[in-house]
Amino acid sequence: MINKLLSRxxxxxxxxxxxxxxxxxxxxxxxxxxxxxxxxGSFDPWLWVDAYLALVQGATGIAITLNxxxxxxxGLNGIIDxxxxxxxxxxxxxxxxxxxxxxxxxxxAQGQFLMGALGAVTVAVFLAxxxxxxxxxxxxxxxxxxxxAYGFVPGWLKANTGAHEVVVTIMLNYVALAIxxxxxxxxxxxxxATFARTDDVGAAALPILGGPSGHELHAGVLIAFAAxxxxxxxxxxxxxxxEVRTVGANPDAARYAGMRPKLLITGTxxxxxxxxxxxxxxxxxxxxxxxxxxxxxxVGFDAITVALLGRANxxxxxxxxxxxxxxxxxxxxxxxxxGVPIQMVDILQGVxxxxxxxxxxxxxxxxxxxxxxxxVDELKTVTSSYGGSSASGS
Amino acid sequence: MTxxxxxxxxxxxxxxxxxxxxxxxxxPGVVAxxxxxxxxxxxxxxxxxxxxxxxKSTLMNVLYGLARPDEGQILLDGKVVEIADPTDAIDRGxxxxxxxxxxxxxxxxxxxVLLGKEAMxxxxxxxxxxxxxxxxxxxxxxxxxxxxxxxxxxxxxxxxQRVEILKALYREARILVLDEPTAVLTPQETVEIFAVLxxxxxxxxxxxxxxxxxxxxxxxxxxxxxxxxxxxxxxxxPSETDEDDLAELMVGRxxxxxxxxxxxxxxxxxxxxxxxxxxxxxxGDVVDGVSLDVRAGEILGVAGVAGNGQDExxxxxxxxxxxxxxxxxLDGEDVTSDGPRALxxxxxxxxxxxxxxxxxxxxxxxxxxxxxxxxxxxxYSRGVIRDEGAIAKRADEAIAQYDVRTPAxxxxxxxxxxxxxxxxxxxxxxxxxxxxxxxxxxxxxLDVGSIEFIHKQVIRKRDAGTAVLLVSAELxxxxxxxxxxxxxxxxxxxxxxxxxxxxKEEVGLLMATGGxxxxxxxxxxxx
Numbered sequence: 001m002i003n004k005l006l007s008r009x010x011x012x013x014x015x016x017x018x019x020x021x022x023x024x025x026x027x028x029x030x031x032x033x034x035x036x037x038x039x040x041g042s043f044d045p046w047l048w049v050d051a052y053l054a055l056v057q058g059a060t061g062i063a064i065t066l067n068x069x070x071x072x073x074x075g076l077n078g079i080i081d082x083x084x085x086x087x088x089x090x091x092x093x094x095x096x097x098x099x100x101x102x103x104x105x106x107x108x109a110q111g112q113f114l115m116g117a118l119g120a121v122t123v124a125v126f127l128a129x130x131x132x133x134x135x136x137x138x139x140x141x142x143x144x145x146x147x148x149a150y151g152f153v154p155g156w157l158k159a160n161t162g163a164h165e166v167v168v169t170i171m172l173n174y175v176a177l178a179i180x181x182x183x184x185x186x187x188x189x190x191x192x193a194t195f196a197r198t199d200d201v202g203a204a205a206l207p208i209l210g211g212p213s214g215h216e217l218h219a220g221v222l223i224a225f226a227a228x229x230x231x232x233x234x235x236x237x238x239x240x241x242x243e244v245r246t247v248g249a250n251p252d253a254a255r256y257a258g259m260r261p262k263l264l265i266t267g268t269x270x271x272x273x274x275x276x277x278x279x280x281x282x283x284x285x286x287x288x289x290x291x292x293x294x295x296x297x298x299v300g301f302d303a304i305t306v307a308l309l310g311r312a313n314x315x316x317x318x319x320x321x322x323x324x325x326x327x328x329x330x331x332x333x334x335x336x337x338x339g340v341p342i343q344m345v346d347i348l349q350g351v352x353x354x355x356x357x358x359x360x361x362x363x364x365x366x367x368x369x370x371x372x373x374x375x376v377d378e379l380k381t382v383t384s385s386y387g388g389s390s391a392s393g394s
Numbered sequence: 395m396t397x398x399x400x401x402x403x404x405x406x407x408x409x410x411x412x413x414x415x416x417x418x419x420x421x422p423g424v425v426a427x428x429x430x431x432x433x434x435x436x437x438x439x440x441x442x443x444x445x446x447x448x449x450k451s452t453l454m455n456v457l458y459g460l461a462r463p464d465e466g467q468i469l470l471d472g473k474v475v476e477i478a479d480p481t482d483a484i485d486r487g488x489x490x491x492x493x494x495x496x497x498x499x500x501x502x503x504x505x506x507v508l509l510g511k512e513a514m515x516x517x518x519x520x521x522x523x524x525x526x527x528x529x530x531x532x533x534x535x536x537x538x539x540x541x542x543x544x545x546x547x548x549x550x551x552x553x554x555q556r557v558e559i560l561k562a563l564y565r566e567a568r569i570l571v572l573d574e575p576t577a578v579l580t581p582q583e584t585v586e587i588f589a590v591l592x593x594x595x596x597x598x599x600x601x602x603x604x605x606x607x608x609x610x611x612x613x614x615x616x617x618x619x620x621x622x623x624x625x626x627x628x629x630x631x632p633s634e635t636d637e638d639d640l641a642e643l644m645v646g647r648x649x650x651x652x653x654x655x656x657x658x659x660x661x662x663x664x665x666x667x668x669x670x671x672x673x674x675x676x677x678g679d680v681v682d683g684v685s686l687d688v689r690a691g692e693i694l695g696v697a698g699v700a701g702n703g704q705d706e707x708x709x710x711x712x713x714x715x716x717x718x719x720x721x722x723x724l725d726g727e728d729v730t731s732d733g734p735r736a737l738x739x740x741x742x743x744x745x746x747x748x749x750x751x752x753x754x755x756x757x758x759x760x761x762x763x764x765x766x767x768x769x770x771x772x773x774y775s776r777g778v779i780r781d782e783g784a785i786a787k788r789a790d791e792a793i794a795q796y797d798v799r800t801p802a803x804x805x806x807x808x809x810x811x812x813x814x815x816x817x818x819x820x821x822x823x824x825x826x827x828x829x830x831x832x833x834x835x836x837x838x839x840l841d842v843g844s845i846e847f848i849h850k851q852v853i854r855k856r857d858a859g860t861a862v863l864l865v866s867a868e869l870x871x872x873x874x875x876x877x878x879x880x881x882x883x884x885x886x887x888x889x890x891x892x893x894x895x896x897x898k899e900e901v902g903l904l905m906a907t908g909g910x911x912x913x914x915x916x917x918x919x920x921x
Contacts, residue, residue: 238778239770242762249755255714256744256752257766258735 012368013311019362020355021309021323025052027351032340039339051338058333059326077215078329084217084287086325087224088113088299091279093306093317094231095151095272099165100312101235102268103248108154108169109276110300111176112147116277117284118180119146121291124204124284125188132203139204140281147277148270150176155269159262165269173300184293196293206286220282224321227275232314244268276300305353324349409472411436411600412457412488412569417466419452426452427463428624434569434600439591441603441615445644445841447811449624450604454571458490459483470569489562490571493578495554499547504529506546507561532563536593551700552583559590570594571602576610577839580699581869581902588614606644606841608637608651620644645843653849656857658877660692664861665711665830670720672706679718680706682885688830688861693852695876695893696865699905703885704865705747708834711863712744713737725829738767743823747834747865749812753819756808760800763807764789764822792821797847813844824851828860835866849875869902883908 029048036044049066057063061078064071092109099106120143127135154168190199206218235241247254247264254261279299284291306324310316327349331342355362362368410433419427427449434440444450455461457468459477467474470486477483480490497506508525529542538556546557555575562570572591576584591601591614605611611618611632618630620643628643641649665688674680680703688694698704709715711722713733722730724740732740746752754763765774765785773784789803796817800810807815816836824831833852837845852875856862866872872879876893881904888908891901 237780237782239775239780240778242769242780246755246758246762246766249757250751252751253753253755253766256734256746257769258733258738 015366015368016359016362017309017311017316017356019366019368020352020359023355023362023365024348024351028344028348031347032344039341047338047340051334051340051344054334054337055327055330057337058330060330077212080211080215080217081329082322082326083221084325085328086321087221087286088279088283089302089306089324090224090318090321091227091282092276092299092303093310093321094227094314095274095276095279096303096307097310097312097314097317098231098235098244098268098275099272100307101248102244102265103251104155104158104265104268104272105166106151106154106169106269106272107166107304108151108172108300109272109279109303110298111169111173112150112273112276113280113283113297113300113303114173114176114180114295115150115273116143116147116280117288117291117295118176118183118280119143119277120204120281120284121198121201122183122188124201125199127204128199128202130203132205132207135202135204136206136285139201139285140278143277143281143284144274145277147280148274150277151273152266152270155266158269159265180291180295181293184291184295188291189293190290193290198291200290201285204285205289206282218282218286220286223278223282225318227278228314228318231275235314240267276303279303302349305349305356308353308356410434410469411438411471413469413472414453414457415467415469417453417456417463417468419449419456419461419463425624427456427466429466430621430624430626432619432626434602436568436600437595437598438616439595439601439603439614441605441611441618442621443605443608443611443618443640443644444621445606445843446813446839447841448621448644450621451573452624453621454490454573454602454604457483457488457571484565484567487566487568488571489565489567489569491555491558491562491573491575493574495558497546497554497557500545502543502545503540503549503557503560504542506557507542507564509561528564529560532560535597536563536590538590550583551578552580552586555579555587556590559594563594567599569600569602571604573604574606574839575603576605576607578700578867580906581898582906584610608640608842611640612637622646641842645841649842650846651842652874653846653853655853655875658692658856660689660877661859662690663687664690664725665863666721666723667707667711668721668723670707670710670722671718672703672710672715673718674703674706680885681710681717683720684882684885684887686880686887686890688863690829690861691856691859692877693856693862693864693875693893695872695879696863696882697869697872697879697901697905698867698882700867702882704834704867704882707882708744708747708832708863708865712742712832734767741827741829742832743767743826743828743830744832745816745819745823745834745836747838749815749819754807754815757806759806760793760798760803760810760818761785761789763818764792764803767822792818792825795825796821796851813840816840816844816848820848820851824855827858828855831855831860831862833862833864833866835868836864837866837871838868845871869898869905873898873901881905881908 032048032051033045036047040047053064057074057078059078059082061074061076062071063074092113095109095112096106120139123142124135124139127138150172154165154172157163157168158165184198185196188198190197206220208216208218211217235245243254243259243264246257246259247261251261283299302324306317306320309320309323310318327345331345334340334344335342412434414430414432417427417430418425430449430453432453442450452461456463457477459479459482468477469475475486477486498509504522504525507529526542529540533540538560540553540556540560546554549557559570575587579587595601603611603615615632618632618635618640619626620628620630620640622644630640637651641651667684667686670681670684671679672681682703684707686694696704706715710717713736717730721728724742729737729740750756755766765788769775773781774788775781786803792798793800793803798814798817798821800814807818810818836852837848852862864872864875873893873896879891879893879896879901880887881889881901883905889904
């Protein structure tokens with residue numbers, strides 16, 4: 001009886017997530033078919049099949065041809081690409097996810113990510129000639145500290161002044177962009193490069209675990225995969241995690257139980273900044289190798305999709321991060337083989353988010369029954385974020 | 395009033411205004427209504443009595459078009475009807491007055507009454523003149539002297555309820571469902587609303603009165619139908635039954651309605667509150683110089699109409715609010731500035747009025763809720779690491795000892811009935827040695843069986859030497875349990891009376907008026 005009850009609610013959530021992904025793929029297929037005259041020059045009702053097969057091949061290395069049918073595995077490259085792409089999504093997704101657990105909508109993962117990148121590259125540039133075993137941890141620490149500080153600010157403001165974290169973090173995202181741009185065109189600008197960027201990270205570059213040129217698997221992937229169980233353990237097996245979840249689920253009950261919502265809100269935002277900053281540091285030290293003044297990334301925003309896909313649960317976020325990583329890893333091959341622009345992946349991501357937020361549509365299409373009394377509803381945090389009352393109370 | 399239909403033509407007496415036949419409604423795992431028959435005659439006040447979860451709400455949801463029955467028929471004036479949704483129900487003359495009023499406080503009485511069924515001129519413009527005329531006419535007819543231009547937010551709860559009833563009458567309701575209408579009223583207001591209901595019935599309206607207060611049902615109803623576990627277990631006429639009989643029908647076993655409180659042995663004062671002032675949300679002192687003391691082994695009841703400063707008083711004592719001035723002393727120690735955690739450490743327990751908002755985290759399993767206030771202590775955690783085994787063991791103990799009915803400790807608190815939720819809180823807060831126990835509306839909205847259980851536990855704590863501060867808007871509860879009763883009115887304690895000799899009317903009058911002469915507004919002397 002009880003197992004049935006429990007699994008029904010979890011199954012319901014899982015069903016909605018998967019339903020949203022399926023619906024998004026269907027919407028993507030319709031868009032591809034409708035735009036096929038532009039892409040291939042003639043109306044092609046099967047374009048989406050080619051596109052999705054290419055996507056799968058790029059992300060996993062599994063090549064499927066339909067006519068004649070064959071299936072072949074082309075090696076690890078696709079999987080390595082997916083994991084490397086997934087790494088920042090997982091960490092930044094955790095940053096948004098723990099915010100949801102505390103009832104906070106952290107839109108600021110983007111800014112925290114950028115500050116983490118800047119912190120890491122600053123340390124790395126100064127330690128360019130130091131041995132790796134010193135440079136790498138210190139550069140990571142630089143990113144982590146910068147991100148945590150950048151998350152602390154909106155947390156402290158929320159706890160002590162009631163300033164809404166959504167508004168503050170959105171603004172801080174712009175501030176972060178401006179700070180990066182100033183630092184990289186100013187004090188950190190490389191004297192050897194032709195455009196505004198920092199020097200290469202040099203000794204602070206993350207060790208490469210293996211993989212062919214262009215598909216290197218860096219050590220940051222291990223950090224992301226280790227972060228998932230650690231964050232889960234803190235949330236569900238420590239009193240601190242219990243307090244964070246209680247504040248998120250019912251701030252009044254938390255106060256009644258003698259917890260300190262202000263401290264918890266500040267701490268959670270700082271921890272979120274730490275994780276997003278770590279994502280930024282790893283991306284710079286493992287993939288980018290330097291920080292350009294106009295660093296174009298949307299990781300911090302994509303992290304919101306990841307956290308919602310994972311229903312704010314660390315294991316779910318791992319799944320969401322890998323899914324998004326796979327989409328990004330497969331997109332180039334989709335463009336090469338099927339001619340469908342990479343931006344199709346952005347559309348898919350946007351539509352997934354839409355269906356997750358509008359879960360009534362998914363319930364209706366797939367006849368999923370509402371499961372009551374489930375875990376804290378992070379979607380509610382999103383939809384009620386504006387005008388919602390301050391979690392800290394008076 | 396026992397034969398309200400006597401002056402109606404006989405054929406109308408024989409045809410019920412409403413008949414529900416064999417209503418069955420199944421939800422996954424439960425049969426909420428199992429072949430329920432209910433008939434209500436024109437001009438009849440028909441009480442629907444049952445514990446929480448017995449199926450009253452489901453039945454009314456079926457009637458109001460909010461739920462579709464799996465089996466059974468609804469007949470209005472002898473004709474089978476299908477009620478599609480609440481709009482359909484209203485069009486057929488069925489109206490519901492909810493326990494939580496559906497009013498817009500910033501709008502006037504007239505606007506609230508009009509809302510959803512606006513009187514129109516030329517189909518575009520609101521016809522406020524016509525609306526006013528009808529509201530005044532209806533008010534005159536049923537004896538509510540309501541000013542259509544007054545803001546609803548400025549009205550007392552009792553008058554707001556009348557606005558709700560007026561709204562139903564304005565929509566030409568013939569069948570009126572009232573869900574626990576007296577839960578928020580003072581005894582005086584209750585008497586008044588009963589007079590209104592009788593007048594409505596005399597005009598031929600049929601009234602379904604949902605309640606779990608037995609004496610009220612006996613007082614106002616013409617007929618009583620008792621529901622238990624989704625089935626009708628009996629039907630009574632007030633003159634042929636009494637409270638014990640009804641309680642037994644409702645619960646399915648013999649129930650002790652008034653707890654045997656026994657002798658109390660008050661010792662030295664445990665809690666002393668001295669000249670306490672607490673500022674309210676809109677400025678101004680909502681607790682305005684309260685002094686009281688509670689002795690060990692004694693229950694001090696605080697009676698008062700909701701909103702007279704009790705919430706703020708309790709907030710200050712339990713550490714959730716900071717008082718503006720005054721002192722709170724616990725067992726000789728100044729605890730005025732202590733927060734909830736510090737007080738918990740000093741053996742103070744608090745059962746909050748709003749169990750959904752404060753007492754529980756509804757989305758968490760019972761295990762987490764069973765240790766919500768002591769999760770940080772051994773054996774439930776060591777350092778910051780939780781001991782899941784110890785927490786689960788504690789939850790299982792609490793469930794077993796305090797008779798919390800649940801399929802398992804791993805279900806979320808939100809899935810339990812109100813009574814079982816409250817039992818879980820009681821288990822958590824009572825199950826240790828206490829100096830002070832603060833109870834705020836400990837049995838609000840609970841069924842008879844749970845009330846009986848919780849009252850017994852309160853007496854048990856008293857006898858163990860705990861000082862108990864009981865705050866309740868439920869005057870019967872205060873009278874039943876308290877050794878002394880302090881009456882709170884507009885932030886002041888206006889009187890302290892002996893709990894065993896206090897008279898309900900007298901205390902009710904003090905609650906409603908604060909005592910007639912200003913002299914009574916001074917600090918009440920200890921009785």
